[in-house]
Amino acid sequence: MNSENEILKKDVTQLAKELLTQSDPCIRRQIAEELGSYDCYTSIAALSNALKDDNKGVRDAAQRSLLNIGNEHVARTVVDYLLDTNIITRNAASEILIKLGTKSINAVLPYLFDADHDVRKFAVDILGFIGDESPSEQLLPLLNDPDPNVVISVVEALGNMKATKAVKDLINTYQQSDEYKAAVVEALGKIGGDEASDFLLQKYCEQILEPSKDPLLTYTLLEALSVVGNKKALSILRQQVGTLKGQLNHLLLHAIIQISKRGNGAEIDWYPYKEYLLEALNANEVAIRISAIRALNTIQDNNITRHFLLALGKDETVDSLLQSILPSRSQFLVILVDVMEEGEFILSKSLLLVLQQYIQQLTYARLYTSFLESEAIVLPKLSALLGQQWDSADEEMRPLLIDILFRLDGDHAVEFLSGITEYPDPWLKMQVIELLAPVSDKRAAEFLFRFLNDEDEMVRQMVGSILSMKGYSGETTPASKAEV
DSSP: OHHHHHHHHHHHHHHHHHHHHOOOHHHHHHHHHHHTTOOSHHHHHHHHHGGGOSOHHHHHHHHHHHHHHOSHHHHHHHGGGGGOSOHHHHHHHHHHHHHHGGGGHHHHGGGGGOSSHHHHHHHHHHHHHHOOSTTHHHHGGGGGOSSHHHHHHHHHHHHHHTOGGGHHHHHHHHHHOHHHHHHHHHHHHHHOSHHHHHHHHHHHHHHHHOTTSOHHHHHHHHHHHHHHOOHHHHHHHHTTTTTSOHHHHHHHHHHHHHHHHTTOSSOOOOGGGHHHHHHHTTOSSHHHHHHHHHHHTTSOOHHHHHHHHHHTTSOHHHHHHHHHHGGGSTTHHHHHHHHHHHTOOOOOHHHHHHHHHHHHTSOHHHHHHTSOGGGTTHHHHHHHHHHTTTTTOOTTHHHHHHHHHHHHOHHHHHHHHHHHTTSOOHHHHHHHHHHHTTOOOHHHHHHHHGGGGOSOHHHHHHHHHHHHHTTOOTTOOHHHHHHO
16 A cells, blocks of 8 residues: 555655646646646646746646646645736736635635735635625625725625624714725625625615715615615605606615515505606616516506517517516517507517417417407507518528417418519519518418429428428319319
């Protein structure tokens, strides 16, 4: 057994030596990768030194191997490279320590008190990214660090750690300097609890009493309250709706919605806030728009449905939510037709997906009976309006458009496609033929048969192939197949 260990030790020592002396970077990279299989001081020391290699491939291989070994010995060796003058080396060491997580904490702690403020900041940032609360008490003295950048890093780290014991110290730091306030607010928003919520609410009230104060801080306070605000905050914030302007009012509504969603008090009637919520549909932040949609969806109002339709096609996350709620909105198709007729509407893939999902759930006959008799005209109108969107539809939208047109009114779809394909352009004909391939409506197959005698050979070959896949021979029409 001892002889085997001796051989292994010699192998690792030789590899470590070659990693330091080999001139070919490809070989050095291979050695760095191999050393990742050896959990010993020799391999860890050699790999740590390779973080300073001139070749990026070697440095990356050394970093992967150190993480593969992944123990406290690695952390204690790598942490010394936080003192390196090369920023690339320092960043590599920092990344390794962060990825090692709690195994790095004891190795990093002594560097909190290094004479170099940059090293202190590096150490604080690493502990903050790790996010474990255990070293939070060691960070508290650094809230009085002479370097403001270190103080801000400590505040951010305590927030990431959700260090509940640091709330009072953070509140004291807020009072020290204006440059710390936003960071403290964000940290308290992450930590949460009634003490943090009450302090944030107090500072928010102070801000709005003096409009000349920094609006950015007001915004940050509202963001934090949206995450940690309690029942008391909800009551006060509701009284403020409409007193703020623009994005601040949007964020205020978002905070109210988020606090309410966490179960702070009775269900809110959103109708009195309808106009403000409609304005918030145009907010810059997606999270605010989503909050507004969720609150507005509790109100059955045609104008709200109209605004939902106009909000489609601008953001995938918003579209995903709207796709799930629009089909259940009262008079959805009627309002859609009105919006399209007004000319304000831009067709989007998201709307077509909503329509396809909605129409697939109903037969054509049931679609008509789902409306009042006086409103039955809506479906032919919708079919005609969708047909007018053909030229502006892209390659992703056209297959959806064809499918919906056949589901709405197959006869009109055939008439529409006949108009498109009356020109002698073979490429346009082949595009339409390809789009009709997945359509199951027998009228689509009947329409395809007309191209079997087209003057263009490519068109004839393509339609013949598609009809064959659908189960039709050159002599078997959809009608004759149905009779059989």
